[in-house]
Amino acid sequence: MVHGWHKRGGTVLETSRGGFDLKKIVDGIQQRGFNQVYIIGGDGTMRGAVEIFEEVRRRKLNVSVTGIPKTVDNDVGIIDRSFGFQTAVEMAQQAINAARVEAESAVNGIGLVKLMGRSTGHIALYATLSSRDVDCCLIPENDFFLEGKGGLFEFLERRLRDNGHAVIVVAEGAGQDLIPRTDAQSEEKDESGNPVFLDVGGWLKSELKKWWARDHPNELFTVKYIDPTYMIRAVPANATDNLYCTLLAHSAIHGVMAGYTGFVSGPINGSYAYIPLDEVAKEKNKVNTRDHKWAWVRSVTSQPDFIRT
Incomplete structure (x- = not known):
């Protein structure tokens, strides 16, 4: 069923924005008997994942909740980069x-x-x-x-x-x-x-x-x-993102099979780690304009720093 999905653009799972109903979501997980939930999205989705994880824990359900960071903007905090x-x-x-x-x-x-x-x-x-x-x-x-x-x-x-x-x-x-x-x-x-x-x-x-x-x-x-x-x-994802997604998925599944829950899988300084959901949800990956990369941009473009004198 999933054969060839990694070679296509977009998402077969489809996407949504807004309409978050915590009770309806967790009721659906419980009624369908799911014991693993992988939540794919950006920083807003990670904040929603924290609420789902806490509600699952409050109900004492035997369900592992895992965040998969996804945003082409690369604005999810802590991890090296997000896929896409x-x-x-x-x-x-x-x-x-x-x-x-x-x-x-x-x-x-x-x-x-x-x-x-x-x-x-x-x-x-x-x-x-x-x-x-x-x-x-x-x-x-x-x-x-x-x-x-x-x-x-x-x-x-x-x-x-x-x-x-x-x-x-x-x-x-x-x-x-x-x-x-x-x-x-x-x-x-x-x-x-x-x-x-x-x-x-x-x-x-x-x-x-x-x-x-x-x-x-x-x-x-x-x-x-x-x-x-x-x-x-x-x-479609390029070869680098394709490989990254494979490693990210394997890392997340291994974490769940090891008994972990309430975590995000992602690379930190090149090594895949399990990070608490709430830590990722509250962080934002901003461009540091005092960093060497922004200095490279200034050097390549010769643009002004836009500081008023």
Whole structure:
């Protein structure tokens, strides 16, 4: 039945967002006689898994509850990485390459790519480092501004004068504080209770056009906006992620068979470990902008640090 599933994109199990009903879930586990439950998802799912584990324990059910960390954003804390991340970074290269080609083919051309990453910019960061065609990488962990000395517009003007084109990669959660919102938009939540983000890519494209029309009204200028959001996660896993998933699954099953419950299986410093569910649920894997990887991004792109002076 499951033969060949690992070679397909998406999920045969299907996904859900919101609608968490603890009683209904644990009642279903109990009524069906399950003694092993593997809960696959990101940090929100891990928080739900903690509640399921505690309810199972409260009812004194003989059920092992195990978390399998899954998010292409790579924002699950403690573990080295989550599966799907490396495939997403690999697929993002196609969008960046297309943006570069389009930008180079125009006079004063800018290629703008929006990548997944609500609260963390790991995909944008690693895609930038892998590509080395990116002139500016914007992520949620590093604030930026548009106008004035040290701002994005000043940097882009210099880059266009020097090279004739530029490529920008922006994570979907970057710059949300800069985008004007109505009161209704400020209060809007998704099914899981998370704030609904506005389209930073569309907003930035509009702001770039306004800036150039204002400061250089008689000069040609083009912005090509590419949003591969779902394309980078709807593909089959690459070989690295495929192997990782196999090892992750084996590790989780061995933990359950050894009698453990309430844990997450995942690699820490390259070694597979069993981590308490509640520890993983409360941690978030953010980009450390004082880390060497962000320094590499600054070095590769020559972008400003966006610190106002």
